[in-house]
Amino acid sequence: MREFGFDKYESYEFAPNRLNSWGMLKGTGGGCSLLLQAHVDTVGIEGWKERWKGTLKEDPFSGALIDGEIWGRGSIDCKAGMAASLIACKALKEAGVLSLAPLILILAVSATWLWFNQDLAALTIDSM
Numbered sequence: 804m805r806e807f808g809f810d811k812y813e814s815y816e817f818a819p820n821r822l823n824s825w826g827m828l829k830g831t832g833g834g835c836s837l838l839l840q841a842h843v844d845t846v847g848i849e850g851w852k853e854r855w856k857g858t859l860k861e862d863p864f865s866g867a868l869i870d871g872e873i874w875g876r877g878s879i880d881c882k883a884g885m886a887a888s889l890i891a892c893k894a895l896k897e898a899g900v901l902s903l904a905p906l907i908l909i910l911a912v913s914a915t916w917l918w919f920n921q922d923l924a925a926l927t928i929d930s931m
Contacts, residue, residue: 804908821912827905828896834903837848839892841885845877887912889898 804812809826817823823845830836848863859867863876873879886909895901 804889806898807889808845809892809908816833817912823912824910826892828892828901830902830904830906832903837902838907838909839888840909840911841881841888842879842912843885843910845880848876851876860877 804824804826807826808828810829812824812826814822814824824843851863852861855861855893859865859869860874866875866878867872868871892908895906
């Protein structure tokens, strides 16, 4: 986030090898904040190897290119949304059109769990 010009950013280990990050672009003062969120992990791989045993798809993290498609856990997921959010934040800052209130970006693991999203958002806002 430093390379994208965030005014404040922080990462912390939510659980062993499970890193959460958040960043903030300061607004000009007042107004409601805009919070963007993307998850940076994948669902489990239970049953994957058994399902695809003996094929190019057997390794869930190989990123095998098969018939023009990339196969593997996390090959699509929320990566495009995460990249788009980072680029949007950078573009808004560079164009000088940030809102009155801060723009906050959260990149989280386990973000599909509703209780976790609420807790992370509260923690992030409290940390400002």
